[in-house]
């Protein structure tokens with residue numbers, strides 16, 4: 001998962017994550033610490049769709065979820081800023097659409113400050129869009145659509 005580089009008496013511990021030949025510097029420890037202060041999804045919404053996302057979807061071995069977890073993100077949490085549950089649409093228990101925003105601490109180095117990556121697995125198109133939303137803050141938008 002790239003080299004771990006430590007600076008300044010371990011105050012910062014950045015990990016390099018590579019997506020589509022683009023390197024992202026991620027402070028995994030700071031991201032994990034940030035997630036200690038966010039909301040459990042089910043604290044924000046207990047509807048069937050949120051329960052499905054929380055209890056089922058995020059535990060599947062999907063490649064896109066493994067990538068998000070590398071950043072130190074807790075998939076079972078909502079950002080306090082967007083505490084409205086997960087946007088999840090199902091039809092007779094078939095998954096049609098998911099949209100959820102996560103956040104990590106780090107820096108995207110390409111000039112666009114944005115990286116998109118998608119993967120098709122189990123008849124689902126799963127995409128992440130990463131962008132630098134503030135200093136040392138990367139927003140991670142997860143979108144899933146049934147093909």
Ligand SMILES: [Zn+2]
Pocket residue numbers: 045046047048049050051084085086
């Ligand atoms: Zn809900």
